[in-house]
Amino acid sequence: MTRTHPRTLALVLLALLALLGALVVHAADPSGREDATAALGTGAGGTAGDTEPISATILIDRGGLTGGYATPRVTISQDGQLSVLNRDTYAHTVTSEATDASGRPLFDVVVGPGETRAVPGATGLAAGDYGIYCRFHPNMRGTLTVVGGSGGTHGDKQKFVLPLAVPPTVRDAHVRLDMRQADVRMLPDGRRTRAWTYGGSWPGPTIRRPAGERTLVTVANHLPPRAGSMSMHLHGDHHASRHDGQPTSYLVPRGHSRTYRYDLTDNGRPEPGSFFWYHDHRMDHTARNNWMGLQGMFIVDDPREKRIGLPRGARDVPLMISDRSFTRHNQLTGLHEPDMVMDMGHDGMDGMDGMDGMGYTGPHAPPNDASVGTQILVNGRFAPHLRTEAVHYRLRLLNSSAFSSYELTLSDGRPFVQIGTGDGLLPEPVVRQSILLGPSQRADVVVDFHGEVGKNVVLKTVPRTDSETGTGSRVGELMQFRVRSKAPDRSSVPDRLPTPRLVDPPSDISMTWTFSLEGDETNGTFWAINGQAYDPDRIDHTVTLGSTEAWLLRNTSEVTHYVHLHEEQWRTVSRDGQPPPPWEQGLEDTWRLDPGEEVVVAARFTDHTGPFMVHCHMLDHEDHGMMATFEVVR
Ligand SMILES: [Cu+2]
Structure with missing residues (x-):
C-alpha cells in the first residue's frame, strides 16, 4: 500500500473537518437559525410546525470515549436526517439497539476521528424512541426520538427461531480435528455462512476429558492457502511450552498437522474441573482467525464434582457467546469494517499499513482497531432457543468475542448462582443478578427453572452495572429458554464447594x-x-x-x-x-x-x-x- 505523508494527511483532514463542521451546522438547522443548540438537536421539543423536516446531529466531543455522546438525546422527524459529528480522537459508532428479524441494527454508522457521517437508516423510522449506543464503547449511550407521521418500522421483536446448536462432544484420549472451510448455519434465514472451522462446525466439537488423563489433539490444516499457518492454544490449561500454541513457533502450515499434548495435571495432581476453550493464536492474525470460526470448547471433568450433585448430562450446557457482522448474503464481513466483505486473500492488517517503524498507521490503527460484530451469537447461531425442563441447569458461559463484553442477566430477574470461574470451582456459590464477561472470560453458573413451566426466559446482555469507568457492555437478547415440562431433579448446589487450593502470595x-x-x-x-x-x-x-x-x-x-x-x-x-x-x-x-x-x-x-x-x-x-x-x- 502507498502511504500518504502523515503530516499532509493530517492537514487535509483538519481542513475537511472544518468544512464539514460548518456544513453540518447549516444543513441540520432548516430554519437557518444560528442557534447551535438547536442545530445539534439537543432541544427535545422538535416541533418545527408545518411540514419542514427536522434534522439533528449527534455530537461526540473530545473525551467522548469516557464522557459519552455530547448530545445523547436528539429528535428528528420521520422525514428528517440524522448525522454524527465526531470531534474525539477515537472512532465511534452510532448504532440502534432495535434490530430487524435477522438481528441487524436498524442503523449503524462508524465515524472516525474528525469525521461527519449521515445515518441514512434513521430516516423513515416509525415515530418513537430508539436506544442508541457505540458498538466499540457501549458505555456511550443515548436516545433518538422520531416524531410525526405514521408508518415506518420499529424493528422486529426477537423471535428465537433457530434451536440452540450444542456442539458434538468428543471424549477420546486422542482427538483429531481437521481445520477446514465449511458453510455453517448462523442466521435463521438465507444462506449458510462460510467459516474456517475445527472439524466442520463453529464452535468446533466440545472436547470433554477427565482431569489427570493425558489428551492428545491432532489438528490438520486444510484451510485455503491464504489462511497461512495456524497455531492452536488451549486457553486456561497448564501444559508444556511447545504445546501452548505459540504465536510464531511450532506452527501448523497448510497441508500439515501437529499434535498438542495436554496432561491435564498440575504438579503431579489432576487439574481442577475446568471450562477451557481452544482457539487460534497466530501472531498478527488471532483476531481474523477467531472471527472466521477457529474456536471450540474443552471441559475437564473432576470426579469430585459428581459427588456434590451438580446438574449433569443434558442439563450441563456450554454456551459460547460471540459477535459477528454479516453481509446481505449472510457472509462474514471484514474485521473493523462492517461494510467490507472479508477479504480472505489479504494477509495483512485490514485497513492498516502494518507495523512501520514505531507503530501502525491507517484508519484502523490503534486505538481504532475493534473487531466488533453487529449480531451476538450463542454457540454460533443468532438468537437460538433451548427447550428445557423446570429443573436446575448448569450453564457454562464463555465470551469468545474478539472485542466485546457482555453483562449477562435473565429476563425475569432470576439470579445466576455462580459456582466456578472456568478454572475450577469457587469456595462457595455466589448469587448474582448479572455477570460481566470480557473476551475469553468464563462463568460456571446454575440456574433454577422450577415453577416456570410454560414460561420463556431470555438470556440478555445489559449495560454494565458495576462501574462508571471503563468500556461498557453490549445490549441485546441472546437466547431463549423455553421451560416446557416438569421433571424429577436430584441436583443441588452445596454451601461449600471443592475449590482448588490457592498459593500463599509472596509479599513482594x-x-x-x-x-x-x-x-x-x-x-x-x-x-x-x-x-x-x-x-x-x-x-x-x-x-x-x-x-x-x-x-x-x-x-x-x-x-x-x-x-x-x-x-x-x-x-x-x-x-x-x-x-x-x-x-x-x-x-x-x-x-x-x-x-x-x-x-x-x-x-x-x-x-x-x-x-x-x-x-x-x-x-x-x-x-x-x-x-x-x-x-x-x-
Ligand atoms: Cu486490550
Whole structure:
C-alpha cells in the first residue's frame, strides 16, 4: 500500500473537518437559525410546525470515549436526517439497539476521528424512541426520538427461531480435528455462512476429558492457502511450552498437522474441573482467525464434582457467546469494517499499513482497531432457543468475542448462582443478578427453572452495572429458554464447594505489567506492555521453575483491557488494593482492567519451562502489539 505523508494527511483532514463542521451546522438547522443548540438537536421539543423536516446531529466531543455522546438525546422527524459529528480522537459508532428479524441494527454508522457521517437508516423510522449506543464503547449511550407521521418500522421483536446448536462432544484420549472451510448455519434465514472451522462446525466439537488423563489433539490444516499457518492454544490449561500454541513457533502450515499434548495435571495432581476453550493464536492474525470460526470448547471433568450433585448430562450446557457482522448474503464481513466483505486473500492488517517503524498507521490503527460484530451469537447461531425442563441447569458461559463484553442477566430477574470461574470451582456459590464477561472470560453458573413451566426466559446482555469507568457492555437478547415440562431433579448446589487450593502470595511484587497505548499520530500508534510492542525475539521476564511470584497488572490507557496470562492458573490477590470480589476468589486466567485499575495476581510455576505469553485478550489489541513473553527457566 502507498502511504500518504502523515503530516499532509493530517492537514487535509483538519481542513475537511472544518468544512464539514460548518456544513453540518447549516444543513441540520432548516430554519437557518444560528442557534447551535438547536442545530445539534439537543432541544427535545422538535416541533418545527408545518411540514419542514427536522434534522439533528449527534455530537461526540473530545473525551467522548469516557464522557459519552455530547448530545445523547436528539429528535428528528420521520422525514428528517440524522448525522454524527465526531470531534474525539477515537472512532465511534452510532448504532440502534432495535434490530430487524435477522438481528441487524436498524442503523449503524462508524465515524472516525474528525469525521461527519449521515445515518441514512434513521430516516423513515416509525415515530418513537430508539436506544442508541457505540458498538466499540457501549458505555456511550443515548436516545433518538422520531416524531410525526405514521408508518415506518420499529424493528422486529426477537423471535428465537433457530434451536440452540450444542456442539458434538468428543471424549477420546486422542482427538483429531481437521481445520477446514465449511458453510455453517448462523442466521435463521438465507444462506449458510462460510467459516474456517475445527472439524466442520463453529464452535468446533466440545472436547470433554477427565482431569489427570493425558489428551492428545491432532489438528490438520486444510484451510485455503491464504489462511497461512495456524497455531492452536488451549486457553486456561497448564501444559508444556511447545504445546501452548505459540504465536510464531511450532506452527501448523497448510497441508500439515501437529499434535498438542495436554496432561491435564498440575504438579503431579489432576487439574481442577475446568471450562477451557481452544482457539487460534497466530501472531498478527488471532483476531481474523477467531472471527472466521477457529474456536471450540474443552471441559475437564473432576470426579469430585459428581459427588456434590451438580446438574449433569443434558442439563450441563456450554454456551459460547460471540459477535459477528454479516453481509446481505449472510457472509462474514471484514474485521473493523462492517461494510467490507472479508477479504480472505489479504494477509495483512485490514485497513492498516502494518507495523512501520514505531507503530501502525491507517484508519484502523490503534486505538481504532475493534473487531466488533453487529449480531451476538450463542454457540454460533443468532438468537437460538433451548427447550428445557423446570429443573436446575448448569450453564457454562464463555465470551469468545474478539472485542466485546457482555453483562449477562435473565429476563425475569432470576439470579445466576455462580459456582466456578472456568478454572475450577469457587469456595462457595455466589448469587448474582448479572455477570460481566470480557473476551475469553468464563462463568460456571446454575440456574433454577422450577415453577416456570410454560414460561420463556431470555438470556440478555445489559449495560454494565458495576462501574462508571471503563468500556461498557453490549445490549441485546441472546437466547431463549423455553421451560416446557416438569421433571424429577436430584441436583443441588452445596454451601461449600471443592475449590482448588490457592498459593500463599509472596509479599513482594516480582513483575509489573503496564498496559498502555503508545506512539503518536505522525509515526503510528500501537498497544503496548511496559511501553513496548510485542517482539517474539524478546523475553520480557524470567521466572525460576518452582518459584511462586506475585505480579501487578496495571492499565494506564483510557480503555478497558482483559488481560490473559498463559500457563498457570492464578490467584487474584487484590483488586485496586482491596480483596477481590467473591467471584474472583477462585483460580483465574483473565482479568478485567478498567482504566487506572491495578490487580495483583500470584501463581506457582510448576512442571514446564520455556516461553509463555502475557497479552490482552481483546484480539485486536493483542495483534497490534499488546503481548509480551515470560520464560520459565530451571
Ligand atoms: Cu486490550
